[in-house]
């Protein structure tokens with residue numbers, strides 16, 4: 479049990495048993511929110527709930543793209559906490575590496591289903607369950623791969639770009655009740671991104687003007703800001719959180 483003063487607010491964070499989602503959950507808990515986290519592996523999810531603090535956290539296991547899971551996750555959040563102010567669409571996948579000229583279209587569909595359609599599904603459900611009458615905020619976790627060409631992870635990049643337009647559409651449609659923004663991180667040290675830096679972290683970090691790779695709390699801080707009253711006049715934006723890597727564009 480933590481001694482943090484409760485904010486009275488409740489967040490649903492998808493894909494939060496580890497990595498960025500876990501970092502977001504930690505940041506929201508630290509300011510007093512109660513949180514529902516999701517993930518596919520039930521055991522890992524249980525462990526995360528225990529670690530984060532079962533007094534203010536519940537876990538609902540399932541695949542983000544599964545509509546029945548989406549419904550249960552929102553229902554359980556409402557049952558446990560009575561409201562769902564914030565949605566952080568974080569669950570995502572990047573199963574292939576290679577040129578899109580040879581991409582299996584079924585893989586492309588799967589990437590879209592998990593990264594984009596799921597986010598829309600959750601945003602529909604939190605809207606109808608709570609946000610349309612009571613307000614709130616949504617944060618979609620996109621990627622720098624969605625705002626630039628992303629060689630060898632093209633399907634992922636296309637889906638992350640789509641999340642940015644999903645953010646614009648939702649921000650327009652859900653205003654003024656609900657603010658909707660996105661975060662576009664560069665490489666954050668998680669299991670998902672390991673292949674990009676493992677065994678060569680110093681070299682990878684050297685490309686970043688701020689001298690290091692990201693950590694989940696960097697994204698947690700940005701998500702906390704975008705779901706706080708400090709960002710009350712910000713909607714439809716994509717906040718690039720990248721250690722300054724984009725400052726290198728055009729150099730060389």
Ligand SMILES: NC(=O)c1ccc[n+]([C@@H]2O[C@H](COP(=O)([O-])OP(=O)(O)OC[C@H]3O[C@@H](n4cnc5c(N)ncnc54)[C@H](OP(=O)(O)O)[C@@H]3O)[C@@H](O)[C@H]2O)c1
Nearest residue numbers: 493495496497498517518519542570621665666668670671
């Ligand atoms: N790390 C980076 O450098 C980076 C950069 C830009 C954007 N992002 C984005 O940030 C998000 C989180 O990535 P991460 O790096 O934190 O990954 P991670 O460390 O692999 O964590 C992913 C989390 O999501 C869950 N998850 C994965 N697929 C899921 C699905 N289909 N349905 C429900 N839960 C699922 C995982 O648990 P289970 O495996 O048990 O399901 C885990 O809790 C992704 O959308 C990714 O595209 C990451």
